[in-house]
Amino acid sequence: MLKEQLNRFDQIVKDALAEDLNKMDVEEMGQVVSLDRGIAIVDGLKKVKYQELIQFSNGTKGMAFNLDPDQVGVLLLGEYNQIHAGEVVKRTYEVADIPVGRGFIGRVINPLGEPMDGKGMIKSTDRFSIEREAPPILDRAPVIEPLQTGIKVIDAIVPIGKGQRELILGDRQTGKTAIAIDTILNQQNKNVICIYCAIGQQISSISKTIDVLEKSGAMEHTILVIAQADDPPGLSYVAPYAATALGEFFMDKGEDVLIIYDDLTKHARSYRELSLLLERPPGREAYPGDIFYIHSRLLERSTHLKEELGGGSLTALPIIETQAENISAYIPTNLISITDGQIFVSPKIFNKGNIPAVSIGASVSRVGGKTQLAAYRSITSALKLTYSQFEEMEIFASFGTKLDDETKQILNRGERIRKIFNQPQFEPVNVIKQIGVFLALTEGLFDNIPLDDLEKAEKLVGEIALEDTGLNEIIYENQQIDETTKSDYLERIRSVLKELVV
Numbered sequence: 001m002l003k004e005q006l007n008r009f010d011q012i013v014k015d016a017l018a019e020d021l022n023k024m025d026v027e028e029m030g031q032v033v034s035l036d037r038g039i040a041i042v043d044g045l046k047k048v049k050y051q052e053l054i055q056f057s058n059g060t061k062g063m064a065f066n067l068d069p070d071q072v073g074v075l076l077l078g079e080y081n082q083i084h085a086g087e088v089v090k091r092t093y094e095v096a097d098i099p100v101g102r103g104f105i106g107r108v109i110n111p112l113g114e115p116m117d118g119k120g121m122i123k124s125t126d127r128f129s130i131e132r133e134a135p136p137i138l139d140r141a142p143v144i145e146p147l148q149t150g151i152k153v154i155d156a157i158v159p160i161g162k163g164q165r166e167l168i169l170g171d172r173q174t175g176k177t178a179i180a181i182d183t184i185l186n187q188q189n190k191n192v193i194c195i196y197c198a199i200g201q202q203i204s205s206i207s208k209t210i211d212v213l214e215k216s217g218a219m220e221h222t223i224l225v226i227a228q229a230d231d232p233p234g235l236s237y238v239a240p241y242a243a244t245a246l247g248e249f250f251m252d253k254g255e256d257v258l259i260i261y262d263d264l265t266k267h268a269r270s271y272r273e274l275s276l277l278l279e280r281p282p283g284r285e286a287y288p289g290d291i292f293y294i295h296s297r298l299l300e301r302s303t304h305l306k307e308e309l310g311g312g313s314l315t316a317l318p319i320i321e322t323q324a325e326n327i328s329a330y331i332p333t334n335l336i337s338i339t340d341g342q343i344f345v346s347p348k349i350f351n352k353g354n355i356p357a358v359s360i361g362a363s364v365s366r367v368g369g370k371t372q373l374a375a376y377r378s379i380t381s382a383l384k385l386t387y388s389q390f391e392e393m394e395i396f397a398s399f400g401t402k403l404d405d406e407t408k409q410i411l412n413r414g415e416r417i418r419k420i421f422n423q424p425q426f427e428p429v430n431v432i433k434q435i436g437v438f439l440a441l442t443e444g445l446f447d448n449i450p451l452d453d454l455e456k457a458e459k460l461v462g463e464i465a466l467e468d469t470g471l472n473e474i475i476y477e478n479q480q481i482d483e484t485t486k487s488d489y490l491e492r493i494r495s496v497l498k499e500l501v502v
């Protein structure tokens, strides 16, 4: 009897103590058990939540990432040289988030939203969790509005629409970043906010990009979110999610946003590094089993919202690097299956001097011609057909076969298309000029112009297209080009090109 009473008393005291401890938030303190590159294993944070921020004594923050029954694996999101085993850490009860606001436009920040450009504090209006749910299917509108890249071969053959996810993939140094930067340059005065998310890049290449954007004035509509190569892998891992949250702030306000992830190969590698450090089981190419999920949940957040929800859009251009053009490796196949198409840049084409080195046969837009202006759409099919016939016949012609007139004609036209697809870096071309030039090309007006004079002819035709009010009106109103406007326009070009024709 006495024993029973003592036990009950013991329990009451224990419960009261536990309640007091709860009130004192004792469980919010933990202790670092061990530290590895970018990961801290912490003991004692029993009630910590997934992705909650943890505060270390040197001010560095970490994100609870691996919730084991006894210990927590924390991703370090800052300087970790002064963190050591035994030190006490604190829960913050806040989930990892990023400050958002209009003040971020024109600024360079890290994935935590801290300025990196020395231009002072950034005024934020809200905070968005870095991981947000993708908009449900019923909130989405079809992708039908074009997002002009200003790169002729892309706008003509693989057009991109607002809200689309188009992968840019290719080997090293084949002009992948150049395509993304030119697309940003082409958004000037088009009310599209651009976010360039650099993941694991060397500071020298990031500073080159900043320089180009500043000199061209494109910084006025651009935000750079950067995680450098020597930053902890945790920062590289969160960078694209943070950049997307920033983009969603503008999309939710009904604005159009373009986001570039440069590149997701490095993102996957940093996730693999973290997972191996956390002793998660490795799968194919040593990537953890959920590698597909980290990219699909990121890219699902890009969309075109319904008119009732503001009609904003988030267009994503993720970049990945292939090795020896192997697009069937693990990460490329994953991303190809997640995105709405791909632009494949080939080193073989690059080395022949045909830059942008877009491989037309291996590039596709699964959204299709819906995203192209009606005037452009009517020209594209003829352009694509001639070009693919040309590529096939070029192989036969290289064997020295005797060619009939029709084949010669296709080869002649194809060479001109290829030449016009070439385009210098940092010089995006206005869509009216593009349509004007391709219309003349498909109508055979460039057929008798020597290849060396083609650049001059293209310039002349582009200027005429820009001045043609009839053509401009049709393009702005997204209509098909009618026969009268077309013949008037072509007549004007014929007379201008007369002196160049041989």
Ligand SMILES: Nc1ncnc2c1ncn2[C@@H]1O[C@H](COP(=O)(O)OP(=O)(O)OP(=O)(O)O)[C@@H](O)[C@H]1O
Pocket: 170, 171, 172, 173, 174, 175, 176, 177, 178, 179, 321, 355, 356, 423, 424, 425, 426
């Ligand atoms: N349209 C172009 N005209 C001329 N040069 C170009 C063009 N596009 C890219 N280049 C040049 O090709 C080189 C590689 O370009 P870029 O850095 O964009 O390639 P990348 O595939 O992103 O490289 P990395 O694999 O290092 O990320 C650069 O020197 C760039 O100046």
